[in-house]
Amino acid sequence: MSTITYLEAIREAQYEALRDNPDVFLYGQDIATFGGAFKATKNLGREFPGRVFDSPISEDAMIGMAIGAAVEGARPIVEMQFADFSSVGFNQIVNQAATLYWRTNTPCPITIRLPSGGTAGSGPFHSQSMESIYAHYPGLVILTPATVEDAYWMLLDSVKLDDPVIFCEHKFLYYHLKSDGFGQGMPIGKARIARPGRDATVVTYSAMLHESLKAAEELRLDGYEVEVVDLRSVKPMDTDTILASVARTGRLLVVGESFPWGGATSEVVARVAGEAFHLLDAPPMRLNSKDTPIPYHPNLWKAHRPTTASISSELRKLLRY
Amino acid sequence: MTSADKIVTPAFNESAEDLRHDFLKALRCMILSRTLEEKLSSLYRAGGRIVGGVYLGRGQEAFSAAAGIQLRWGKDIFGPLIRDQAGRIAFGEPVIDTMRTYLGVVTGPMRGRDGNIHRGQPKQGYMAMISHLGSLLSVVAGALFARRLRGTLGDTAGATSIGDGGTSTGAFHEGLNLAAVEKLPLVVSVANNQYAYSTPNHRQYACEDLVQRAVGYGVGGHSVDGTDLLACVKIFRTAFQKARAGDGPQMVVGRLLRLGGHGEHDDASYVPDLQKHTHEGRDCLVVAQKQAVEQGWATPQDLEKWHKEARLEVDQALAMVTKEPVPDPYRENWRALSTEGLVEGQEP
Numbered sequence: 291m292s293t294i295t296y297l298e299a300i301r302e303a304q305y306e307a308l309r310d311n312p313d314v315f316l317y318g319q320d321i322a323t324f325g326g327a328f329k330a331t332k333n334l335g336r337e338f339p340g341r342v343f344d345s346p347i348s349e350d351a352m353i354g355m356a357i358g359a360a361v362e363g364a365r366p367i368v369e370m371q372f373a374d375f376s377s378v379g380f381n382q383i384v385n386q387a388a389t390l391y392w393r394t395n396t397p398c399p400i401t402i403r404l405p406s407g408g409t410a411g412s413g414p415f416h417s418q419s420m421e422s423i424y425a426h427y428p429g430l431v432i433l434t435p436a437t438v439e440d441a442y443w444m445l446l447d448s449v450k451l452d453d454p455v456i457f458c459e460h461k462f463l464y465y466h467l468k469s470d471g472f473g474q475g476m477p478i479g480k481a482r483i484a485r486p487g488r489d490a491t492v493v494t495y496s497a498m499l500h501e502s503l504k505a506a507e508e509l510r511l512d513g514y515e516v517e518v519v520d521l522r523s524v525k526p527m528d529t530d531t532i533l534a535s536v537a538r539t540g541r542l543l544v545v546g547e548s549f550p551w552g553g554a555t556s557e558v559v560a561r562v563a564g565e566a567f568h569l570l571d572a573p574p575m576r577l578n579s580k581d582t583p584i585p586y587h588p589n590l591w592k593a594h595r596p597t598t599a600s601i602s603s604e605l606r607k608l609l610r611y
Numbered sequence: 612m613t614s615a616d617k618i619v620t621p622a623f624n625e626s627a628e629d630l631r632h633d634f635l636k637a638l639r640c641m642i643l644s645r646t647l648e649e650k651l652s653s654l655y656r657a658g659g660r661i662v663g664g665v666y667l668g669r670g671q672e673a674f675s676a677a678a679g680i681q682l683r684w685g686k687d688i689f690g691p692l693i694r695d696q697a698g699r700i701a702f703g704e705p706v707i708d709t710m711r712t713y714l715g716v717v718t719g720p721m722r723g724r725d726g727n728i729h730r731g732q733p734k735q736g737y738m739a740m741i742s743h744l745g746s747l748l749s750v751v752a753g754a755l756f757a758r759r760l761r762g763t764l765g766d767t768a769g770a771t772s773i774g775d776g777g778t779s780t781g782a783f784h785e786g787l788n789l790a791a792v793e794k795l796p797l798v799v800s801v802a803n804n805q806y807a808y809s810t811p812n813h814r815q816y817a818c819e820d821l822v823q824r825a826v827g828y829g830v831g832g833h834s835v836d837g838t839d840l841l842a843c844v845k846i847f848r849t850a851f852q853k854a855r856a857g858d859g860p861q862m863v864v865g866r867l868l869r870l871g872g873h874g875e876h877d878d879a880s881y882v883p884d885l886q887k888h889t890h891e892g893r894d895c896l897v898v899a900q901k902q903a904v905e906q907g908w909a910t911p912q913d914l915e916k917w918h919k920e921a922r923l924e925v926d927q928a929l930a931m932v933t934k935e936p937v938p939d940p941y942r943e944n945w946r947a948l949s950t951e952g953l954v955e956g957q958e959p
């Protein structure tokens with residue numbers, strides 16, 4: 291199989307979902323003829339006439355519409371042009387989609403794709419990571435694929451799930467991350483040991499997986515073996531795999547790209563501190579972006595989010611404790 | 612003359628018999644709705660039985676029922692709002708489900724998880740409103756969209772409601788625009804009852820009449836005296852006929868007055884007495900009953916009989932619900948996902 295990118299995996303999964311299930315349709319801005327702002331739906335409009343629709347710029351109505359369609363048995367995939375704009379559809383996501391099954395016993399099989407995270411030059415409104423916001427609400431599944439394989443399998447699984455899925459795909463990985471194939475895939479809700487180790491555990495997800503792996507490699511040169519856990523899904527969160535790793539290493543650093551106040555990284559720390567305090571040899575640590583909007587200039591942007599260097603530095607503190 | 616009067620609605624070509632049938636069907640729904648809501652109001656005042664608020668459609672039954680009777684349970688899609696008790700009955704929701712939802716018993720469609728007007732059975736095409744005004748419009752549109760996609764649209768129509776206040780939400784604008792772009796068979800009822808909670812219209816919108824907005828969205832616009840059942844029945848027949856025929860969304864604006872508080876907790880002292888004596892302040896039920904007799908479609912004895920039957924139905928529903936079980940927190944599964952294996956803390 292020829293080399294395939296993370297973005298192509300997302301396109302391929304949508305292609306197969308459309309091909310295999312007539313109830314699947316795509317709805318989003320500029321996705322039909324144009325193929326989407328990032329080309330995640332390239333040619334799909336042509337290949338599946340009447341199944342891929344350009345929507346008006348109405349995130350609230352786009353998501354509300356998908357919910358109504360799902361009630362009727364369709365399985366819509368909605369593309370937000372950027373994750374940041376899902377804030378305009380926030381109400382439909384957290385109050386309509388997330389409550390539907392619980393309130394009315396009616397499943398809500400919608401997938402909302404959020405092109406997430408920072409890239410240099412994107413600035414405050416085209417760089418956000420929203421997983422922590424949505425994970426706060428009961429009734430949603432929040433996926434944060436970090437690999438080409440997961441982007442493909444988890445998107446296919448999302449469409450099959452009877453619950454609303456917030457699919458946080460990372461824009462930084464779109465073109466750069468490549469793989470030779472899709473492998474076997476892993477079930478949603480299971481974390482993965484991306485790199486085994488015994489001196490410290492890094493729990494992370496999405497693009498930060500790759501920064502964390504590089505940091506672990508740096509630390510190897512100093513003689514440390516750092517285990518890296520890829521959460522894959524922020525919600526549900528695979529506490530068992532996290533605790534098993536901490537049991538092996540006794541030290542925990544949680545790395546996420548979203549803002550530092552609360553969120554997915556805090557949740558990991560809270561669970562480990564609450565359920566496995568006795569396993570810890572050092573205070574659990576977190577590393578997130580800085581507590582400001584996301585800056586435009588690359589010099590600032592690189593210093594705003596966690597990087598290989600800042601993760602390595604935190605790991606050294608953790609290992610010295 | 613307002614600009615609303617200038618928007619001409621072509622007369623629906625109905626037989627007199629059809630009109631009589633629709634009118635009487637709507638009237639009986641109005642009577643049942645009023646009777647039910649009076650019971651809810653007194654239960655609220657008595658205290659103890661109803662948890663939470665009570666929100667009534669008093670004064671809006673004609674407008675709501677006239678839309679509801681155009682809908683077929685199991686075939687059409689309905690997303691009613693706060694003041695649609697009459698329309699819900701007309702659509703086919705049994706009175707007992709209202710009672711069950713207000714009393715929060717597990718036998719009701721919401722099983723004590725949600726209450727009062729927040730109820731429905733989405734799988735039956737009966738959407739359960741969330742509180743956020745305007746947000747149901749796109750959901751109803753989506754259900755219609757899916758049917759068209761799957762080739763099952765046929766002559767389905769969708770309907771949803773909004774108040775004067777709700778028309779100011781972004782969700783309403785987005786939803787109606789989307790429905791218009793997709794040219795869906797949707798009828799949107801705008802009950803202009805002059806107030807949004809306590810806020811009068813002049814603090815809500817600046818156009819002359821809400822029906823003017825229809826032009827901006829490219830949807831059909833219709834105006835009607837919401838206190839006049841005969842007029843409401845005619846206008847909704849036309850609107851639904853156009854929607855079903857493929858003319859795209861239709862917006863029907865009814866002028867009326869909310870005859871009561873926003874909820875039963877509210878004495879509506881902000882509504883000037885004078886306004887209650889305007890044309891919009893007439894009680895649509897009184898008007899409709901008068902019309903029925905004048906048209907020779909019902910006798911005062913018929914009306915009396917229908918009221919009696921309504922009281923019996925409501926009393927029986929209440930008696931029944933009183934015996935039904937309330938939710939038990941220890942038996943609740945506390946599960947917000949339908950996929951059991953993804954619920955944290957539970958074995959897959």
Ligand SMILES: Cc1ncc(C[n+]2csc(CCOP(=O)(O)OP(=O)(O)O)c2C)c(N)n1
Nearest residue numbers: 694742743744774775776777804806807808
């Ligand atoms: C988005 C949103 N904001 C605020 C509220 C609180 N609220 C509930 S009903 C209401 C007034 C609604 O007025 P209108 O739309 O005219 O309907 P009416 O009550 O007059 O039938 C308000 C402000 C809400 N439900 N949704």
Ligand SMILES: [Mg+2]
Nearest residue numbers: 774775806807
């Ligand atoms: Mg109002």
